[in-house]
Amino acid sequence: MKEYLKMAxxxxxxxxxxxxxxxxxxxxxxxxxxVEQSFHxxxxxxxxxxxxxxxxxxxxxxxxxxxxxxxxxxxxxxxEDTEKALHVSKxxxxxxxxxxxxxxxxxxxRTKPVIVAGxxxxxxxxxxxxxxxxxxxxxLEPEDQGALxxxxxxxxxxxxxxxxxxxxxxxxxxxSAAGIFPVRGIVRLPAPEWDNQMVYLxxxxxxxxxxxxxxxxxLVVDLRNPSTLEKTAGKLSHTLGSHFEVLTxxxxxxxxxxxxxxxxxxxxxxxxxxxLIIGFGxxxxxMMMLNERRYELGVMTAVGMKKRKIAVLISTEVVLLAFxxxxxxxxxxxxxxxxxxxxxVTLSGTMAKTMEIYGMEPEIPALLEPGFIFKQGIAVLLLxxxxxxxxxxxxxxxxxxxxxxx
Amino acid sequence: MEIISLKNLTKTxxxxxxxxxxxxxxxxxxxxxxxxxxVGPSGSGKTTLLNLIxxxxxxxxxxxxxxxxxLARLSSSQLTDFRLWNVGFVFQAYNLIPVLTARENIxxxxxxxxxxxxxxxxRASELLQAVGLADRAKSRPSKLSGGQQQRVAVARALAPRxxxxxxxxxxxxxxxxxxxxxxxxxxxxxxxxNITFIFSTHDPRVMKKARRIITLEDGKxxxxxxxxx
Numbered sequence: 001m002k003e004y005l006k007m008a009x010x011x012x013x014x015x016x017x018x019x020x021x022x023x024x025x026x027x028x029x030x031x032x033x034x035v036e037q038s039f040h041x042x043x044x045x046x047x048x049x050x051x052x053x054x055x056x057x058x059x060x061x062x063x064x065x066x067x068x069x070x071x072x073x074x075x076x077x078x079x080e081d082t083e084k085a086l087h088v089s090k091x092x093x094x095x096x097x098x099x100x101x102x103x104x105x106x107x108x109x110r111t112k113p114v115i116v117a118g119x120x121x122x123x124x125x126x127x128x129x130x131x132x133x134x135x136x137x138x139x140l141e142p143e144d145q146g147a148l149x150x151x152x153x154x155x156x157x158x159x160x161x162x163x164x165x166x167x168x169x170x171x172x173x174x175x176s177a178a179g180i181f182p183v184r185g186i187v188r189l190p191a192p193e194w195d196n197q198m199v200y201l202x203x204x205x206x207x208x209x210x211x212x213x214x215x216x217x218x219l220v221v222d223l224r225n226p227s228t229l230e231k232t233a234g235k236l237s238h239t240l241g242s243h244f245e246v247l248t249x250x251x252x253x254x255x256x257x258x259x260x261x262x263x264x265x266x267x268x269x270x271x272x273x274x275x276l277i278i279g280f281g282x283x284x285x286x287m288m289m290l291n292e293r294r295y296e297l298g299v300m301t302a303v304g305m306k307k308r309k310i311a312v313l314i315s316t317e318v319v320l321l322a323f324x325x326x327x328x329x330x331x332x333x334x335x336x337x338x339x340x341x342x343x344x345v346t347l348s349g350t351m352a353k354t355m356e357i358y359g360m361e362p363e364i365p366a367l368l369e370p371g372f373i374f375k376q377g378i379a380v381l382l383l384x385x386x387x388x389x390x391x392x393x394x395x396x397x398x399x400x401x402x403x404x405x406x
Numbered sequence: 407m408e409i410i411s412l413k414n415l416t417k418t419x420x421x422x423x424x425x426x427x428x429x430x431x432x433x434x435x436x437x438x439x440x441x442x443x444x445v446g447p448s449g450s451g452k453t454t455l456l457n458l459i460x461x462x463x464x465x466x467x468x469x470x471x472x473x474x475x476x477l478a479r480l481s482s483s484q485l486t487d488f489r490l491w492n493v494g495f496v497f498q499a500y501n502l503i504p505v506l507t508a509r510e511n512i513x514x515x516x517x518x519x520x521x522x523x524x525x526x527x528x529r530a531s532e533l534l535q536a537v538g539l540a541d542r543a544k545s546r547p548s549k550l551s552g553g554q555q556q557r558v559a560v561a562r563a564l565a566p567r568x569x570x571x572x573x574x575x576x577x578x579x580x581x582x583x584x585x586x587x588x589x590x591x592x593x594x595x596x597x598x599x600n601i602t603f604i605f606s607t608h609d610p611r612v613m614k615k616a617r618r619i620i621t622l623e624d625g626k627x628x629x630x631x632x633x634x635x
Contacts, residue, residue, distance in 0.1 A: 299501045299503075303563075
């Protein structure tokens with residue numbers, strides 16, 4: 001193999017200009033593809049981080065059937081021992097317990113159906129950074145008997161900090177639930193659908209309201225690295241067994257996931273076109289190279305070199321060329337990605353305002369993740385192998401007599 | 407001792423729907439240690455005959471037996487192996503691998519034969535010495551003159567100690583001095599190492615050195631003469 005590498009490397013040096021042009025075309029393709037993907041995925045990463053860390057989380061654990069029928073028939077008991085047992089993976093950053101249900105909220109002459117979330121303030125604030133969204137008043141304390149309202153809901157019910165919220169609902173095991181809660185604070189939630197209907201209570205207060213002692217409806221699982229989502233979901237599902245359902249955000253926020261898939265997919269189509277052009281570039285170079293060296297390859301076959309070995313030699317040359325382009329492309333893209341990862345593009349004007357309203361930072365950061373950078377390299381290598389198919393067939397069909405005829 | 411035997415050898419090509427008979431019903435044999443020139447005008451079938459003997463091309467009919475092996479029965483891959491282990495080729499010109507040095511070119515076929523490095527090095531040094539190019543071992547073909555390139559080509563052909571060497575107009579692109587030197591060198595190797603040389607040529611200098619001259623015309627043997635030297 002060493003001999004092939006040596007010959008392949010020297011062959012690349014034979015027509016330096018052509019080698020440089022082909023390497024440059026691969027370099028630019030990898031550079032643009034990597035940077036484009038870095039921003040494209042960076043936007044989504046930012047969006048998902050904001051959306052998922054505002055409430056849903058990457059993973060949720062429920063009693064089996066809860067996702068389909070969100071009612072108190074699908075609660076499960078929860079204590080610290082169970083929590084410890086669930087730390088099955090080092091990828092799990094935190095477990096955030098919730099008791100979630102619905103209620104009819106009222107103030108004065110106005111009523112509105114609302115989502116009630118019973119939360120553990122310490123854990124919830126660490127996960128969803130709720131305090132950063134506080135618009136008025138103060139956050140709930142661990143033993144607080146009051147409520148935290150979303151801004152639009154408070155506006156609709158004409159409630160201010162210090163006012164009293166009245167809620168009625170159906171509690172655990174068919175009991176009636178009714179309570180009054182002083183408004184401690186108002187938060188501005190990113191998504192309007194949440195901002196229109198959220199009421200936060202502390203977990204003990206919610207349990208008391210719904211007569212659901214020690215029960216939970218939801219356990220949000222926060223991950224250290226989102227790329228471990230499927231793996232962690234599988235592990236948890238295995239540990240918990242069939243009485244529980246472990247759902248990823250893709251299963252819970254299906255519309256968002258579809259949007260993500262179609263957007264990322266259309267990005268891949270564009271990349272595919274870019275790579276197709278590069279593929280033809282490599283193919284053209286290869287065919288030119290083969291044509292120029294027809295006599296030489298004829299001599300090699302004549303003196304006893306197996307066509308298989310000639311094919312390996314040609315392939316080594318092209319793979320070396322591709323590798324060179326890939327490495328240089330990634331080397332050129334990395335500083336750009338690093339810079340924009342640490343110094344995101346800051347948006348201004350209406351776009352920035354819209355993002356801020358949705359609770360998102362008005363900036364586009366570049367995603368810096370080895371996975372997709374590696375994929376660019378693999379894509380170019382795959383294209384190289386595809387471009388090699390016909391030239392390799394040509395080598396196997398090479399007739400030494402014809403090749404030696406000038 | 408006979409090493410090559412051709413029996414009723416015929417080769418026809420089809421070019422633009424016209425059938426061309428390049429070699430027609432040739433029966434010949436070659437003994438070990440021969441220094442033979444195949445001569446004839448262009449299109450007489452010299453190169454085709456060499457290609458057939460070297461297993462580069464397959465006959466339309468007839469038999470080529472080399473050391474008891476009938477080449478017509480070998481597959482393409484077996485023919486490649488046959489060429490690797492039995493035949494040394496010298497072509498008209500530019501037949502060295504341009505990215506390899508003179509020494510690496512000589513070692514190339516031995517490398518294909520998976521000969522150990524030390525053996526390759528030793529043989530290449532011997533041959534570089536024999537062809538008078540020991541001081542150009544590290545030069546690439548582009549840095550060598552036409553005559554020097556052909557010397558390296560002969561050394562490469564000799565490196566794996568083949569049974570015979572087929573040289574297709576080896577002096578065609580050389581000046582008279584280089585051609586003379588090359589011929590003397592090949593004659594010496596033939597005399598001292600008993601290597602069989604079969605040339606195709608137009609060159610009177612080659613014919614002068616040859617001990618046997620086979621004249622072809624229209625794909626047929628016109629004369630087969632032993633020259634007494």
